[in-house]
Amino acid sequence: MDRKKLVVITLLGSTLDRGRGNGRWDRWRPTVALTQHEDLLIDRLELLYGKESYDLSDTVITDIRHASPETKVVGHIVNFEDAWDFERVYGTLHDFARAYPFDTDKEDYLVHITTGTHVAQICLFLLTESRYFPARLLQTSPGKRKDGKDASPGTYAIIDLDLSKYDRLGSRFQKEKASGQSFLKSGIDTRNRAFNELIERIEQVAIGSRAPILLTGPTGAGKSKLARRIFELKKARRQVTGEFAEVNCATLRGDAAMSALFGHVKGAFTGAVANRPGLLRKAHQGVLFLDEVGELGADEQAMLLRAIEEKVFYPMGSDREVTSDFQLITGTNRDLRARIAGGQFRDDLFARINLWTFRLPALHERTEDIPPNLDFELEQISASLRVNITMSKEARERFLRFASKWTWPGNFRDFDAAVTRMATLADGGRITERVVADEIERLRAGGSDGASPGNGAGDEKELIARALGAERAAHLDRFDRVQLEDVLAVCAGTRSLSEAGRELFAHSRAERTSVNDSDRLRKYLARFGIEFSAFQQRLTAR
Structure with missing residues (x-):
């Protein structure tokens, strides 16, 4: 497979790249130095410079041809007007990037950010980070000789903006x-x-x-x-x-x-x-x-x-x-x-x-999270009461067995309340199996399940049991059960028969010439012997 060509895009450094006479080869000039690295073979150098730097660009291009005959240099005149005006510089470089014929299938690109004003360097970074330049960043620096003078070609580093490739970062x-x-x-x-x-x-x-x-x-x-x-x-x-x-x-x-x-x-x-x-x-x-x-x-x-x-x-x-x-x-x-x-x-x-x-899922949908939430609540209560609240092994196992099967209609409000009650009743700060048994009995008796009309809470299967009784609910056909579960959930979360009817029949209402949503719902509930107000009263009494 043929090697992709390497293309470097760089700004001419009006100060760093300057040099006259043969002495210029003794100083580090970053744009020329780019082409002097034996392990960085640049096939094409896209050199951006202003009109005022035309003479300097001519010298730099000549020196690059001498240092690396295989590197083709293409000059581009860019007019920043004010090299320290962020908006103008960004706009000019953005226009260049949008117009440039990138061919990433055949060429790899590096954007050199060592030369140019700080504003230009920031703009090049932003345009590369946002992929207007489909490239990696190239940063260069001078080396030092023993006599203290800059050594050519110095060093370089290629920076990939995909931070996931950097282990420590x-x-x-x-x-x-x-x-x-x-x-x-x-x-x-x-x-x-x-x-x-x-x-x-x-x-x-x-x-x-x-x-x-x-x-x-x-x-x-x-x-x-x-x-x-x-x-x-x-x-x-x-x-x-x-x-x-x-x-x-x-x-x-x-x-x-x-x-x-x-x-x-x-x-x-x-x-x-x-x-x-x-x-x-x-x-x-x-x-x-x-x-x-x-x-x-x-x-x-x-x-x-x-x-x-x-x-x-x-x-x-x-x-x-x-x-x-x-x-x-x-x-x-x-x-x-x-x-x-x-x-x-x-x-x-x-x-x-x-x-x-x-x-956010209901608590009964994530039963594997009950143990860590139990530990968290015990820590919180311990800090609040300034007493170290613990559970015996038997008490913990019994509560977790129950908790993983309970519907927790009020979700964490019910769960947190249950743990708080057990902690409050724990003699010496230790929750025993007896305390757990009393709390389970309390929950089963409906003393704190957190559901009330209008709050939208409650497990649908439990709503059916409350509306029909456990025995009748157990003998419902599966088809009727699924439909009735949804209807009762809406009834539990609304304040009136008409409001529940509007929510249940919202789509079919538009297709009817006469509308009486509450009557439709009343007749549906009557099929199962359910009366809306009586159902709401049962929820209130829970």
Whole structure:
């Protein structure tokens, strides 16, 4: 196979490459020296220089032909106008790179960054790093003779910008990356492969982007905690300088919602006795986390969209715009696409917050992570109570057997509460098998499963058992079970029969001349002897 030709692109050094008379051969001239290395055979040298350096370029080209007859030198006149003007220099070099006929199948390219102004060297680096120059970098330096004079040709180093090829650098960045991922997981040594891959991707996005992030998943899966950890990671990397502002949008209604998010001026409404900056301004240069973003009202959604796109908004009662530059993280346990179809959420707002979407799995989907999370919670509680909380071997094994099979409807909220109760009841700081048995009985009795109407939480199979009773649920056909599981999950996460109907029949509604979603849902539930309000009351009583 024929050797690829080696092409070097370099700027003429108006100072370093200068020299007159025979004495010029005694000094190190980087452009000429490039062609004097016996182990660096340059087939073609692309020499860039300004009009004012024409005479110098002629001398350098002549000397290169003498030093390396096999090297073809091609001169290019480039006009920087001002060699210290970054914009002009970058633009000129960018135009050269765009016009140059690179042929990477037949030629290898090096970009020499030793000559030229510091501005030009930086621009060459950036254009090579971004692959406008499909090349590696070449750096040269003079050698020294015993008499102290520069020795020709000096030394050179070829730098590949693929950092993964450098073992020490690669190891350093891998450690930094692993540290970031561990930080997002609160230092918990999680074992679930899918979850670890998810955290790895979130770490990449958190460090590499300021675009909105949408966290989805069931209630209690850890969305709020992860949002704060993302902020803290960005803060540690000096990517944000502002604060972390958060709110659960399900708690915002009417004027209070507008005021909490966008602020108000004194007198904007009854009770507005002083100016209020609002959460968006609090999050300036920081991170704003809107949990349960699907619960925002239509007016708040419209104002939030403009604030995301233009970084400006009007506080309530004010005719003067204010500015806030924040990164947005949103969370939801709702199906936002279904809410869009039902007219409850803006599709243009969804398009803006849906660039990076990550679904956090429920606890029962990652049972292998229960042991390390148990250890983490015990450490946290021990620090809080200032008592070393431990578990006997038998107690730990019994709890883990139960925990790996339990559905944990409230996910980590339920799990953390269970561990907290056991730690609180542990005599002498040691959780015994008796304490574990009592906690298991408590969970099975439904004393703390974390589900309630409107929170979207709860395992679907458990919802069927509560709606029909365990015996009837066990005798359902598989086809009916799958459909009913989904319907009951929606009913558990909505506040009324009509709201559940709109979400369930969002797509088919458009094809009907007359619409009564609540009646359709009522008739479907009646097939199984289920009444919506009675079902909601059972959930409330849990």
